[in-house]
Amino acid sequence: MSLSPDAVVDHVAGVLGDLRAAAPDLAGELDRLAAAMAAPPRYLILGRAKAGKSTLVNALLRRRVAEVAVLECTDEVTVYAEGLPEGREELAWPGAGADGGTGGARSGISLRRLSSAALRNLSLVDTPGLGTLDFRNRGLVDRAGGLRRDADPAGPASVDAAVYVFDSVLRADEVALLRGLGFGSPATVGALSRADEFGAGAFGEADPVAAARAEAARIAGAHPELLGSVHAVSGLLAETADAGGVDEALAAIAARLSGLDRRDALRALESEAPTAALPEPGQRVALLSRLGAHGALSGADAAAGGAAALADLLRERSGIADLRARLLGAGAYAARLNRAAKILDAAGALAYRAADPGAARAALHARDEAPMRWRIDLYRTLPVLEADELAADTAALVRTAIHADRLADLAGVGYAADAGEVRAGLAARGRELGGILAGFPSPAEEEALSVLRGVLTRAAAAARGEIPDAAVLG
Ligand SMILES: Nc1nc2c(ncn2[C@@H]2O[C@H](COP(=O)(O)OP(=O)(O)OP(=O)(O)O)[C@@H](O)[C@H]2O)c(=O)[nH]1
Numbered sequence: 001m002s003l004s005p006d007a008v009v010d011h012v013a014g015v016l017g018d019l020r021a022a023a024p025d026l027a028g029e030l031d032r033l034a035a036a037m038a039a040p041p042r043y044l045i046l047g048r049a050k051a052g053k054s055t056l057v058n059a060l061l062r063r064r065v066a067e068v069a070v071l072e073c074t075d076e077v078t079v080y081a082e083g084l085p086e087g088r089e090e091l092a093w094p095g096a097g098a099d100g101g102t103g104g105a106r107s108g109i110s111l112r113r114l115s116s117a118a119l120r121n122l123s124l125v126d127t128p129g130l131g132t133l134d135f136r137n138r139g140l141v142d143r144a145g146g147l148r149r150d151a152d153p154a155g156p157a158s159v160d161a162a163v164y165v166f167d168s169v170l171r172a173d174e175v176a177l178l179r180g181l182g183f184g185s186p187a188t189v190g191a192l193s194r195a196d197e198f199g200a201g202a203f204g205e206a207d208p209v210a211a212a213r214a215e216a217a218r219i220a221g222a223h224p225e226l227l228g229s230v231h232a233v234s235g236l237l238a239e240t241a242d243a244g245g246v247d248e249a250l251a252a253i254a255a256r257l258s259g260l261d262r263r264d265a266l267r268a269l270e271s272e273a274p275t276a277a278l279p280e281p282g283q284r285v286a287l288l289s290r291l292g293a294h295g296a297l298s299g300a301d302a303a304a305g306g307a308a309a310l311a312d313l314l315r316e317r318s319g320i321a322d323l324r325a326r327l328l329g330a331g332a333y334a335a336r337l338n339r340a341a342k343i344l345d346a347a348g349a350l351a352y353r354a355a356d357p358g359a360a361r362a363a364l365h366a367r368d369e370a371p372m373r374w375r376i377d378l379y380r381t382l383p384v385l386e387a388d389e390l391a392a393d394t395a396a397l398v399r400t401a402i403h404a405d406r407l408a409d410l411a412g413v414g415y416a417a418d419a420g421e422v423r424a425g426l427a428a429r430g431r432e433l434g435g436i437l438a439g440f441p442s443p444a445e446e447e448a449l450s451v452l453r454g455v456l457t458r459a460a461a462a463a464r465g466e467i468p469d470a471a472v473l474g
């Protein structure tokens with residue numbers, strides 16, 4: 001079984017292909033849906049004002065495209081997607097009518113097309129900060145949060161997943177926001193930003209990046225229903241390393257701190273007056289603005305080896321590779337499940353308009369038994385389950401099942417379990433579901449449990465050797 005994002009795309013492409021064959025009159029609209037399913041997953045980047053969202057966008061795109069500033073800065077929602085010719089075009093807000101709901105003024109949402117290898121597998125939507133002071137920006141953030149529900153699934157503003165950027169503890173209003181986002185925790189990725197400044201930052205005794213990584217793991221463990229993972233990142237260090245901010249001149253300045261006593265190096269970075277290490281004022285400014293104090297201190301020795309060595313060190317400190325792997329791996333898989341549900345719904349609505357609706361409906365349902373389908377149907381229920389504290393047990397069962405790639409996962413037993421233990425585990429799971437159903441399940445729980453029951457029944461048949469494992473798992 002491959003639980004890759006591509007496996008989800010392939011399933012939906014198969015369904016749309018079947019439908020196209022049965023309803024050639026719908027070819028144009030079905031091709032549009034197929035292209036939308038094939039386009040890379042799109043992440044909404046959300047977080048408080050100044051959390052480091054735009055810096056992170058630049059770091060992930062390996063290019064300085066988003067404006068970054070010390071003061072509140074981003075005042076538009078920008079969809080970054082791969083395409084040529086490069087350029088910016090204004091979009092209308094989904095569901096807002098012909099003028100984008102602005103009465104002719106700027107809509108506040110635009111599509112920025114870039115030729116970028118980074119965007120081939122991932123699309124990002126930068127937003128103004130939550131809790132922003134500017135009234136207009138606040139409206140934009142609210143609308144951006146609604147893109148999941150309102151946007152045409154095949155349109156450029158349709159989002160599948162989110163990256164929540166924050167730089168300290170999650171406050172109550174942020175938890176409430178995350179709970180209402182509706183992507184499901186596997187498609188909601190936390191970025192604990194400014195890892196280089198975490199805690200006391202460069203000026204404390206502890207390594208700020210190590211402390212941020214420990215805190216990220218703690219937050220992920222505390223909020224499994226909100227965030228599928230949390231990654232400590234320094235957008236600044238990643239942006240400098242990957243978006244062309246490191247050159248030999250910068251490395252030479254940083255190398256001036258190499259071999260210094262730590263206190264002397266800190267003093268050189270803090271002091272506005274020239275020091276022996278940094279005699280020119282511009283040197284200190286260059287280090288602080290492009291590396292920050294922690295980057296300058298921890299990178300000094302590497303910088304003595306040149307720009308490439310400094311960039312490698314910054315990349316490691318930044319944590320960006322870990323975040324990127326999540327966005328392209330498990331996050332992308334969940335994002336694909338979200339988009340698949342929307343595209344299949346749109347295809348279902350289209351089928352009614354086919355010249356031969358009966359044939360179209362039959363084609364649409366031809367792959368209902370495909371293993372990928374239960375995962376799509378199950379994932380649909382997850383955002384509602386995760387928003388309901390009373391459904392936490394069901395949500396946990398659903399999260400496990402979504403990612404199950406062996407019968408043992410569905411049975412809740414270890415990989416070393418023998419066939420008998422797997423069968424017993426599946427039976428125990430079935431009783432567990434029965435217990436939840438005998439309580440007061442919510443409609444979303446009933447829906448999830450009915451899908452899960454079907455899966456467990458087939459898994460039990462597979463465990464008895466009556467059908468192949470792949471008929472259940474893919
Ligand atoms: N030290 C450090 N500074 C950072 C980091 N990320 C961003 N910054 C700085 O923080 C400031 C704000 O960064 P932005 O990326 O503009 O933040 P934003 O969340 O997009 O801000 P708004 O769009 O105004 O909400 C800038 O001065 C950045 O250079 C980081 O990882 N480490």
Ligand SMILES: [Mg+2]
Binds near residue numbers: 053055073127128
């Ligand atoms: Mg910004």
